[in-house]
Amino acid sequence: MADNPIQELHDVARQVRCLLADLDTLGVDELAVPDLPPQLPPCPPDVKGVDMGGDALCRQATLGDIRAELEECRRCPLCKGRKNVVFGAGNPRARLVLVGEPPGREEDETGGPFAGEAGRLLDRMLFAMGMERSEVYLCNAVKCRPSGDREPKADEIAACEPYLQRQLAAIGPRLIIAFGAVAAQSLLRDRSPLEQLRGQWREYGGIPLMPTYHPAYLLRTPTAKREVWEDLKQVMARLRKEREPGP
Numbered sequence: 001m002a003d004n005p006i007q008e009l010h011d012v013a014r015q016v017r018c019l020l021a022d023l024d025t026l027g028v029d030e031l032a033v034p035d036l037p038p039q040l041p042p043c044p045p046d047v048k049g050v051d052m053g054g055d056a057l058c059r060q061a062t063l064g065d066i067r068a069e070l071e072e073c074r075r076c077p078l079c080k081g082r083k084n085v086v087f088g089a090g091n092p093r094a095r096l097v098l099v100g101e102p103p104g105r106e107e108d109e110t111g112g113p114f115a116g117e118a119g120r121l122l123d124r125m126l127f128a129m130g131m132e133r134s135e136v137y138l139c140n141a142v143k144c145r146p147s148g149d150r151e152p153k154a155d156e157i158a159a160c161e162p163y164l165q166r167q168l169a170a171i172g173p174r175l176i177i178a179f180g181a182v183a184a185q186s187l188l189r190d191r192s193p194l195e196q197l198r199g200q201w202r203e204y205g206g207i208p209l210m211p212t213y214h215p216a217y218l219l220r221t222p223t224a225k226r227e228v229w230e231d232l233k234q235v236m237a238r239l240r241k242e243r244e245p246g247p
Helices: 005-025 063-071 105-110 116-128 154-171 181-188 215-220 222-243
Strands: 096-100 137-140 175-179 202-204 207-212
Touching (some): 063 154, 096 154, 096 181, 105 116, 116 222, 137 154, 154 181, 175 181, 175 222, 181 207, 207 222, 215 222
Parallel strands (some): 096 137, 096 175, 175 207
16 A cells, blocks of 8 residues: 555556556457446335335435425325425534424424524523534424414324434434423323423433423523523533543
8 A cells, every 4th residue: 555645546547547458458348337226215204114025125214305205295284384394404413403392483484493582592502502503403393383373283293203203313313302392292202291301311212302491481481491401401411421432
């Protein structure tokens, strides 16, 4: 192996030229290239993966695949009143995913999660954690705005859950924060009040999950900020622990 990478490239090029010259001497003027197997289609929303006799029938969807499917989603009545699907935004390889409540008016207008004053408060919360939006991934438990900003129905949450599952599978986060009762209760399948759920580590699909209050709630109830900060400190401590080298 040459010490100089430029020289190494020259050596490889010289070898290729010699090989081509030898083939030309033998009368070989073309090489057969085997057909590449067709790319597997992404698995549909209700399928995590299919394999039959060692031959995979679909592949894990990418965020781009999922976004494209959601743009045409008609799985529940929420599609009728939406202006935009609120898919998600941020680092596609984030260690931390923030899952919020169903989109509100500003999210529906812009198509981006955690917008408006609640989003600005979230930005300040992330700053206090030593992070910013570009480092995390933000999405919603439900991707379309319910009319009148009502709570989504159980069947609407169920219709969106396969997309959220595939989002998390594509990202592969180490931790999840569930902001708000709808996000926490739907992810955990636990109808306990958020006051009882928050601050306690749970799991979603094997990923540690911390439920806490939504930034919009904190705008209405500033006294809850102390409790949320305690929850976020637990998340920060766990992230730091994962960065520490093993023994």
